[in-house]
Amino acid sequence: MCLAIPGKIVEMDALNAQLAVVDVVGVRRKVDLGLLAEESVVPGDWVLIHVGFAMSKISETDAADQMQTLMILGESAAAMEEVQGYGLENEVSANEEPGPLS
Amino acid sequence: MKYVDEFRAPELIGKAGEEIRRLADSKRHYRIMEVCGGHTHAIYRFGLKDLLPENVELIHGPGCPVCVLPMGRIDDGLSLTAKPEFIFAAFGDMMRVPGTHGSPLEYKARGMDVRIVYSPADALKLARLNPKKHVVFFAIGFETTAPSTALTIIRAKSEGLTNFSVFCNHVTIIPAIRAILDSPDMRLDGFVGPGHVSTVIGCRPYEWIAQEEGKPVVVSGFEPLDILQSIVMLLGQLRNGESKVENQYKRVVPWEGNRAALRAMAEVFELRPYFEWRGLGFISQSALKIRSAYGEWDSEQRFTVPGVRVTDPKAAQCGEVLKGVLKPSQCKLFGRECTPEQPVGALMVSSEGSCAAHYNYSQHKPVTIASAAAV
Numbered sequence: 001m002c003l004a005i006p007g008k009i010v011e012m013d014a015l016n017a018q019l020a021v022v023d024v025v026g027v028r029r030k031v032d033l034g035l036l037a038e039e040s041v042v043p044g045d046w047v048l049i050h051v052g053f054a055m056s057k058i059s060e061t062d063a064a065d066q067m068q069t070l071m072i073l074g075e076s077a078a079a080m081e082e083v084q085g086y087g088l089e090n091e092v093s094a095n096e097e098p099g100p101l102s
Numbered sequence: 103m104k105y106v107d108e109f110r111a112p113e114l115i116g117k118a119g120e121e122i123r124r125l126a127d128s129k130r131h132y133r134i135m136e137v138c139g140g141h142t143h144a145i146y147r148f149g150l151k152d153l154l155p156e157n158v159e160l161i162h163g164p165g166c167p168v169c170v171l172p173m174g175r176i177d178d179g180l181s182l183t184a185k186p187e188f189i190f191a192a193f194g195d196m197m198r199v200p201g202t203h204g205s206p207l208e209y210k211a212r213g214m215d216v217r218i219v220y221s222p223a224d225a226l227k228l229a230r231l232n233p234k235k236h237v238v239f240f241a242i243g244f245e246t247t248a249p250s251t252a253l254t255i256i257r258a259k260s261e262g263l264t265n266f267s268v269f270c271n272h273v274t275i276i277p278a279i280r281a282i283l284d285s286p287d288m289r290l291d292g293f294v295g296p297g298h299v300s301t302v303i304g305c306r307p308y309e310w311i312a313q314e315e316g317k318p319v320v321v322s323g324f325e326p327l328d329i330l331q332s333i334v335m336l337l338g339q340l341r342n343g344e345s346k347v348e349n350q351y352k353r354v355v356p357w358e359g360n361r362a363a364l365r366a367m368a369e370v371f372e373l374r375p376y377f378e379w380r381g382l383g384f385i386s387q388s389a390l391k392i393r394s395a396y397g398e399w400d401s402e403q404r405f406t407v408p409g410v411r412v413t414d415p416k417a418a419q420c421g422e423v424l425k426g427v428l429k430p431s432q433c434k435l436f437g438r439e440c441t442p443e444q445p446v447g448a449l450m451v452s453s454e455g456s457c458a459a460h461y462n463y464s465q466h467k468p469v470t471i472a473s474a475a476a477v
């Protein structure tokens with residue numbers, strides 16, 4: 001829950017301007033952009049995600065650094081579990097193939 | 103983007119270690135508190151203590167929200183599962199935390215409807231998917247997660263979704279630091295400030311620590327180099343007789359914080375007059391409650407909870423460990439009655455808890471800088 005997970009915005013949600021699809025190491029999930037209301041967020045931007053909400057915009061280098069931090073902390077599996085769980089995916093569509101991890 | 107499995111700038115890590123030795127006055131003993139549980143985890147994981155001279159001591163702070171939550175709050179939250187129409191939703195971190203009559207996971211095993219969610223937004227989604235049920239979201243965390251809970255409550259209100267409420271345990275970091283500084287058995291020289299909390303609150307809220315208490319604060323990232331650089335910055339200030347707030351984690355933390363997040367929190371939450379922290383006791387204005395304008399989405403305003411206070415098992419010394427007065431291994435239960443598999447206290451559950459970190463990295467060798475350089 002305290003982990004910040006780096007992800008890349010790939011597309012804005014067509015129906016809800018507050019949501020966007022992010023890619024975290026190949027896993028795509030919707031995250032909420034409501035806490036970045038003061039910034040413009042466009043596809044291609046990198047963000048740090050906490051509990052399903054994009055919390056800050058960061059550079060691509062910093063995103064790589066943050067993913068590296070999670071890995072060396074031994075927390076990257078927990079982070080991917082968190083991302084895969086966004087949108088209740090584990091619960092509602094448990095049969096879906098998880099995305100690649102690398 | 104390339105994901106690399108090694109430390110950033112290993113050669114600089116060695117340099118930072120040397121710099122720490124150079125700056126630390128051999129006649130002084132330094133006690134530096136890392137406030138955030140994420141830092142505690144990183145310090146154990148990387149064996150950073152081995153890189154520090156003996157007179158630079160790191161004290162683990164109260165920044166693990168799961169660890170500081172008193173058991174009574176878990177009992178209160180779980181009491182709501184007694185009604186069959188209730189779904190109890192919480193982050194995975196909470197699931198194994200013991201309450202008086204078991205952890206959320208044990209309640210689930212007994213047939214209560216307990217679900218893991220990874221986002222408050224998903225607890226709200228559960229409510230949408232289960233219109234005949236009432237979803238209680240057990241909210242926990244410092245300012246890192248509180249804005250997301252706030253925004254979720256705003257969304258619930260704007261959708262008019264009333265089968266959803268939040269059992270709010272959000273706490274704020276500044277009053278906890280104040281309580282530690284006020285505690286007579288605690289002597290500290292400076293703080294490694296929390297990284298991700300500061301993304302939200304910025305660096306200004308720490309200024310009183312530097313100005314009134316005369317203790318330097320350096321907001322820090324989580325990599326070994328970040329933490330060591332922060333210690334260099336703290337020792338540099340102490341050597342020059344300075345005390346100011348510095349931001350080592352500029353690449354992520356803006357000085358002013360995240361205004362949209364602060365706005366969402368101010369809209370939904372107000373300060374509780376006081377709140378109990380495990381180990382630290384009651385701290386005034388240290389936790390958030392939901393404003394009456396959003397009372398319909400507050401489990402405590404809508405339903406009756408017992409409001410129990412439970413003292414920790416007698417031999418458990420979670421409080422002393424949380425305050426930094428005892429080391430984890432000095433608790434009589436450590437590694438015997440209390441292990442990550444069979445936790446007695448919350449500090450043994452969360453990976454950010456100092457007991458779990460100490461247990462895990464005294465059993466398995468930490469990933470030291472030397473071993474990582476060899477990868």
Ligand code: SF4
Pocket residue numbers: 417418419420421423430433434435436437440445446447448449450457
């Ligand atoms: S070892 Fe267990 S009981 Fe003792 S302080 Fe740590 S968590 Fe609490």
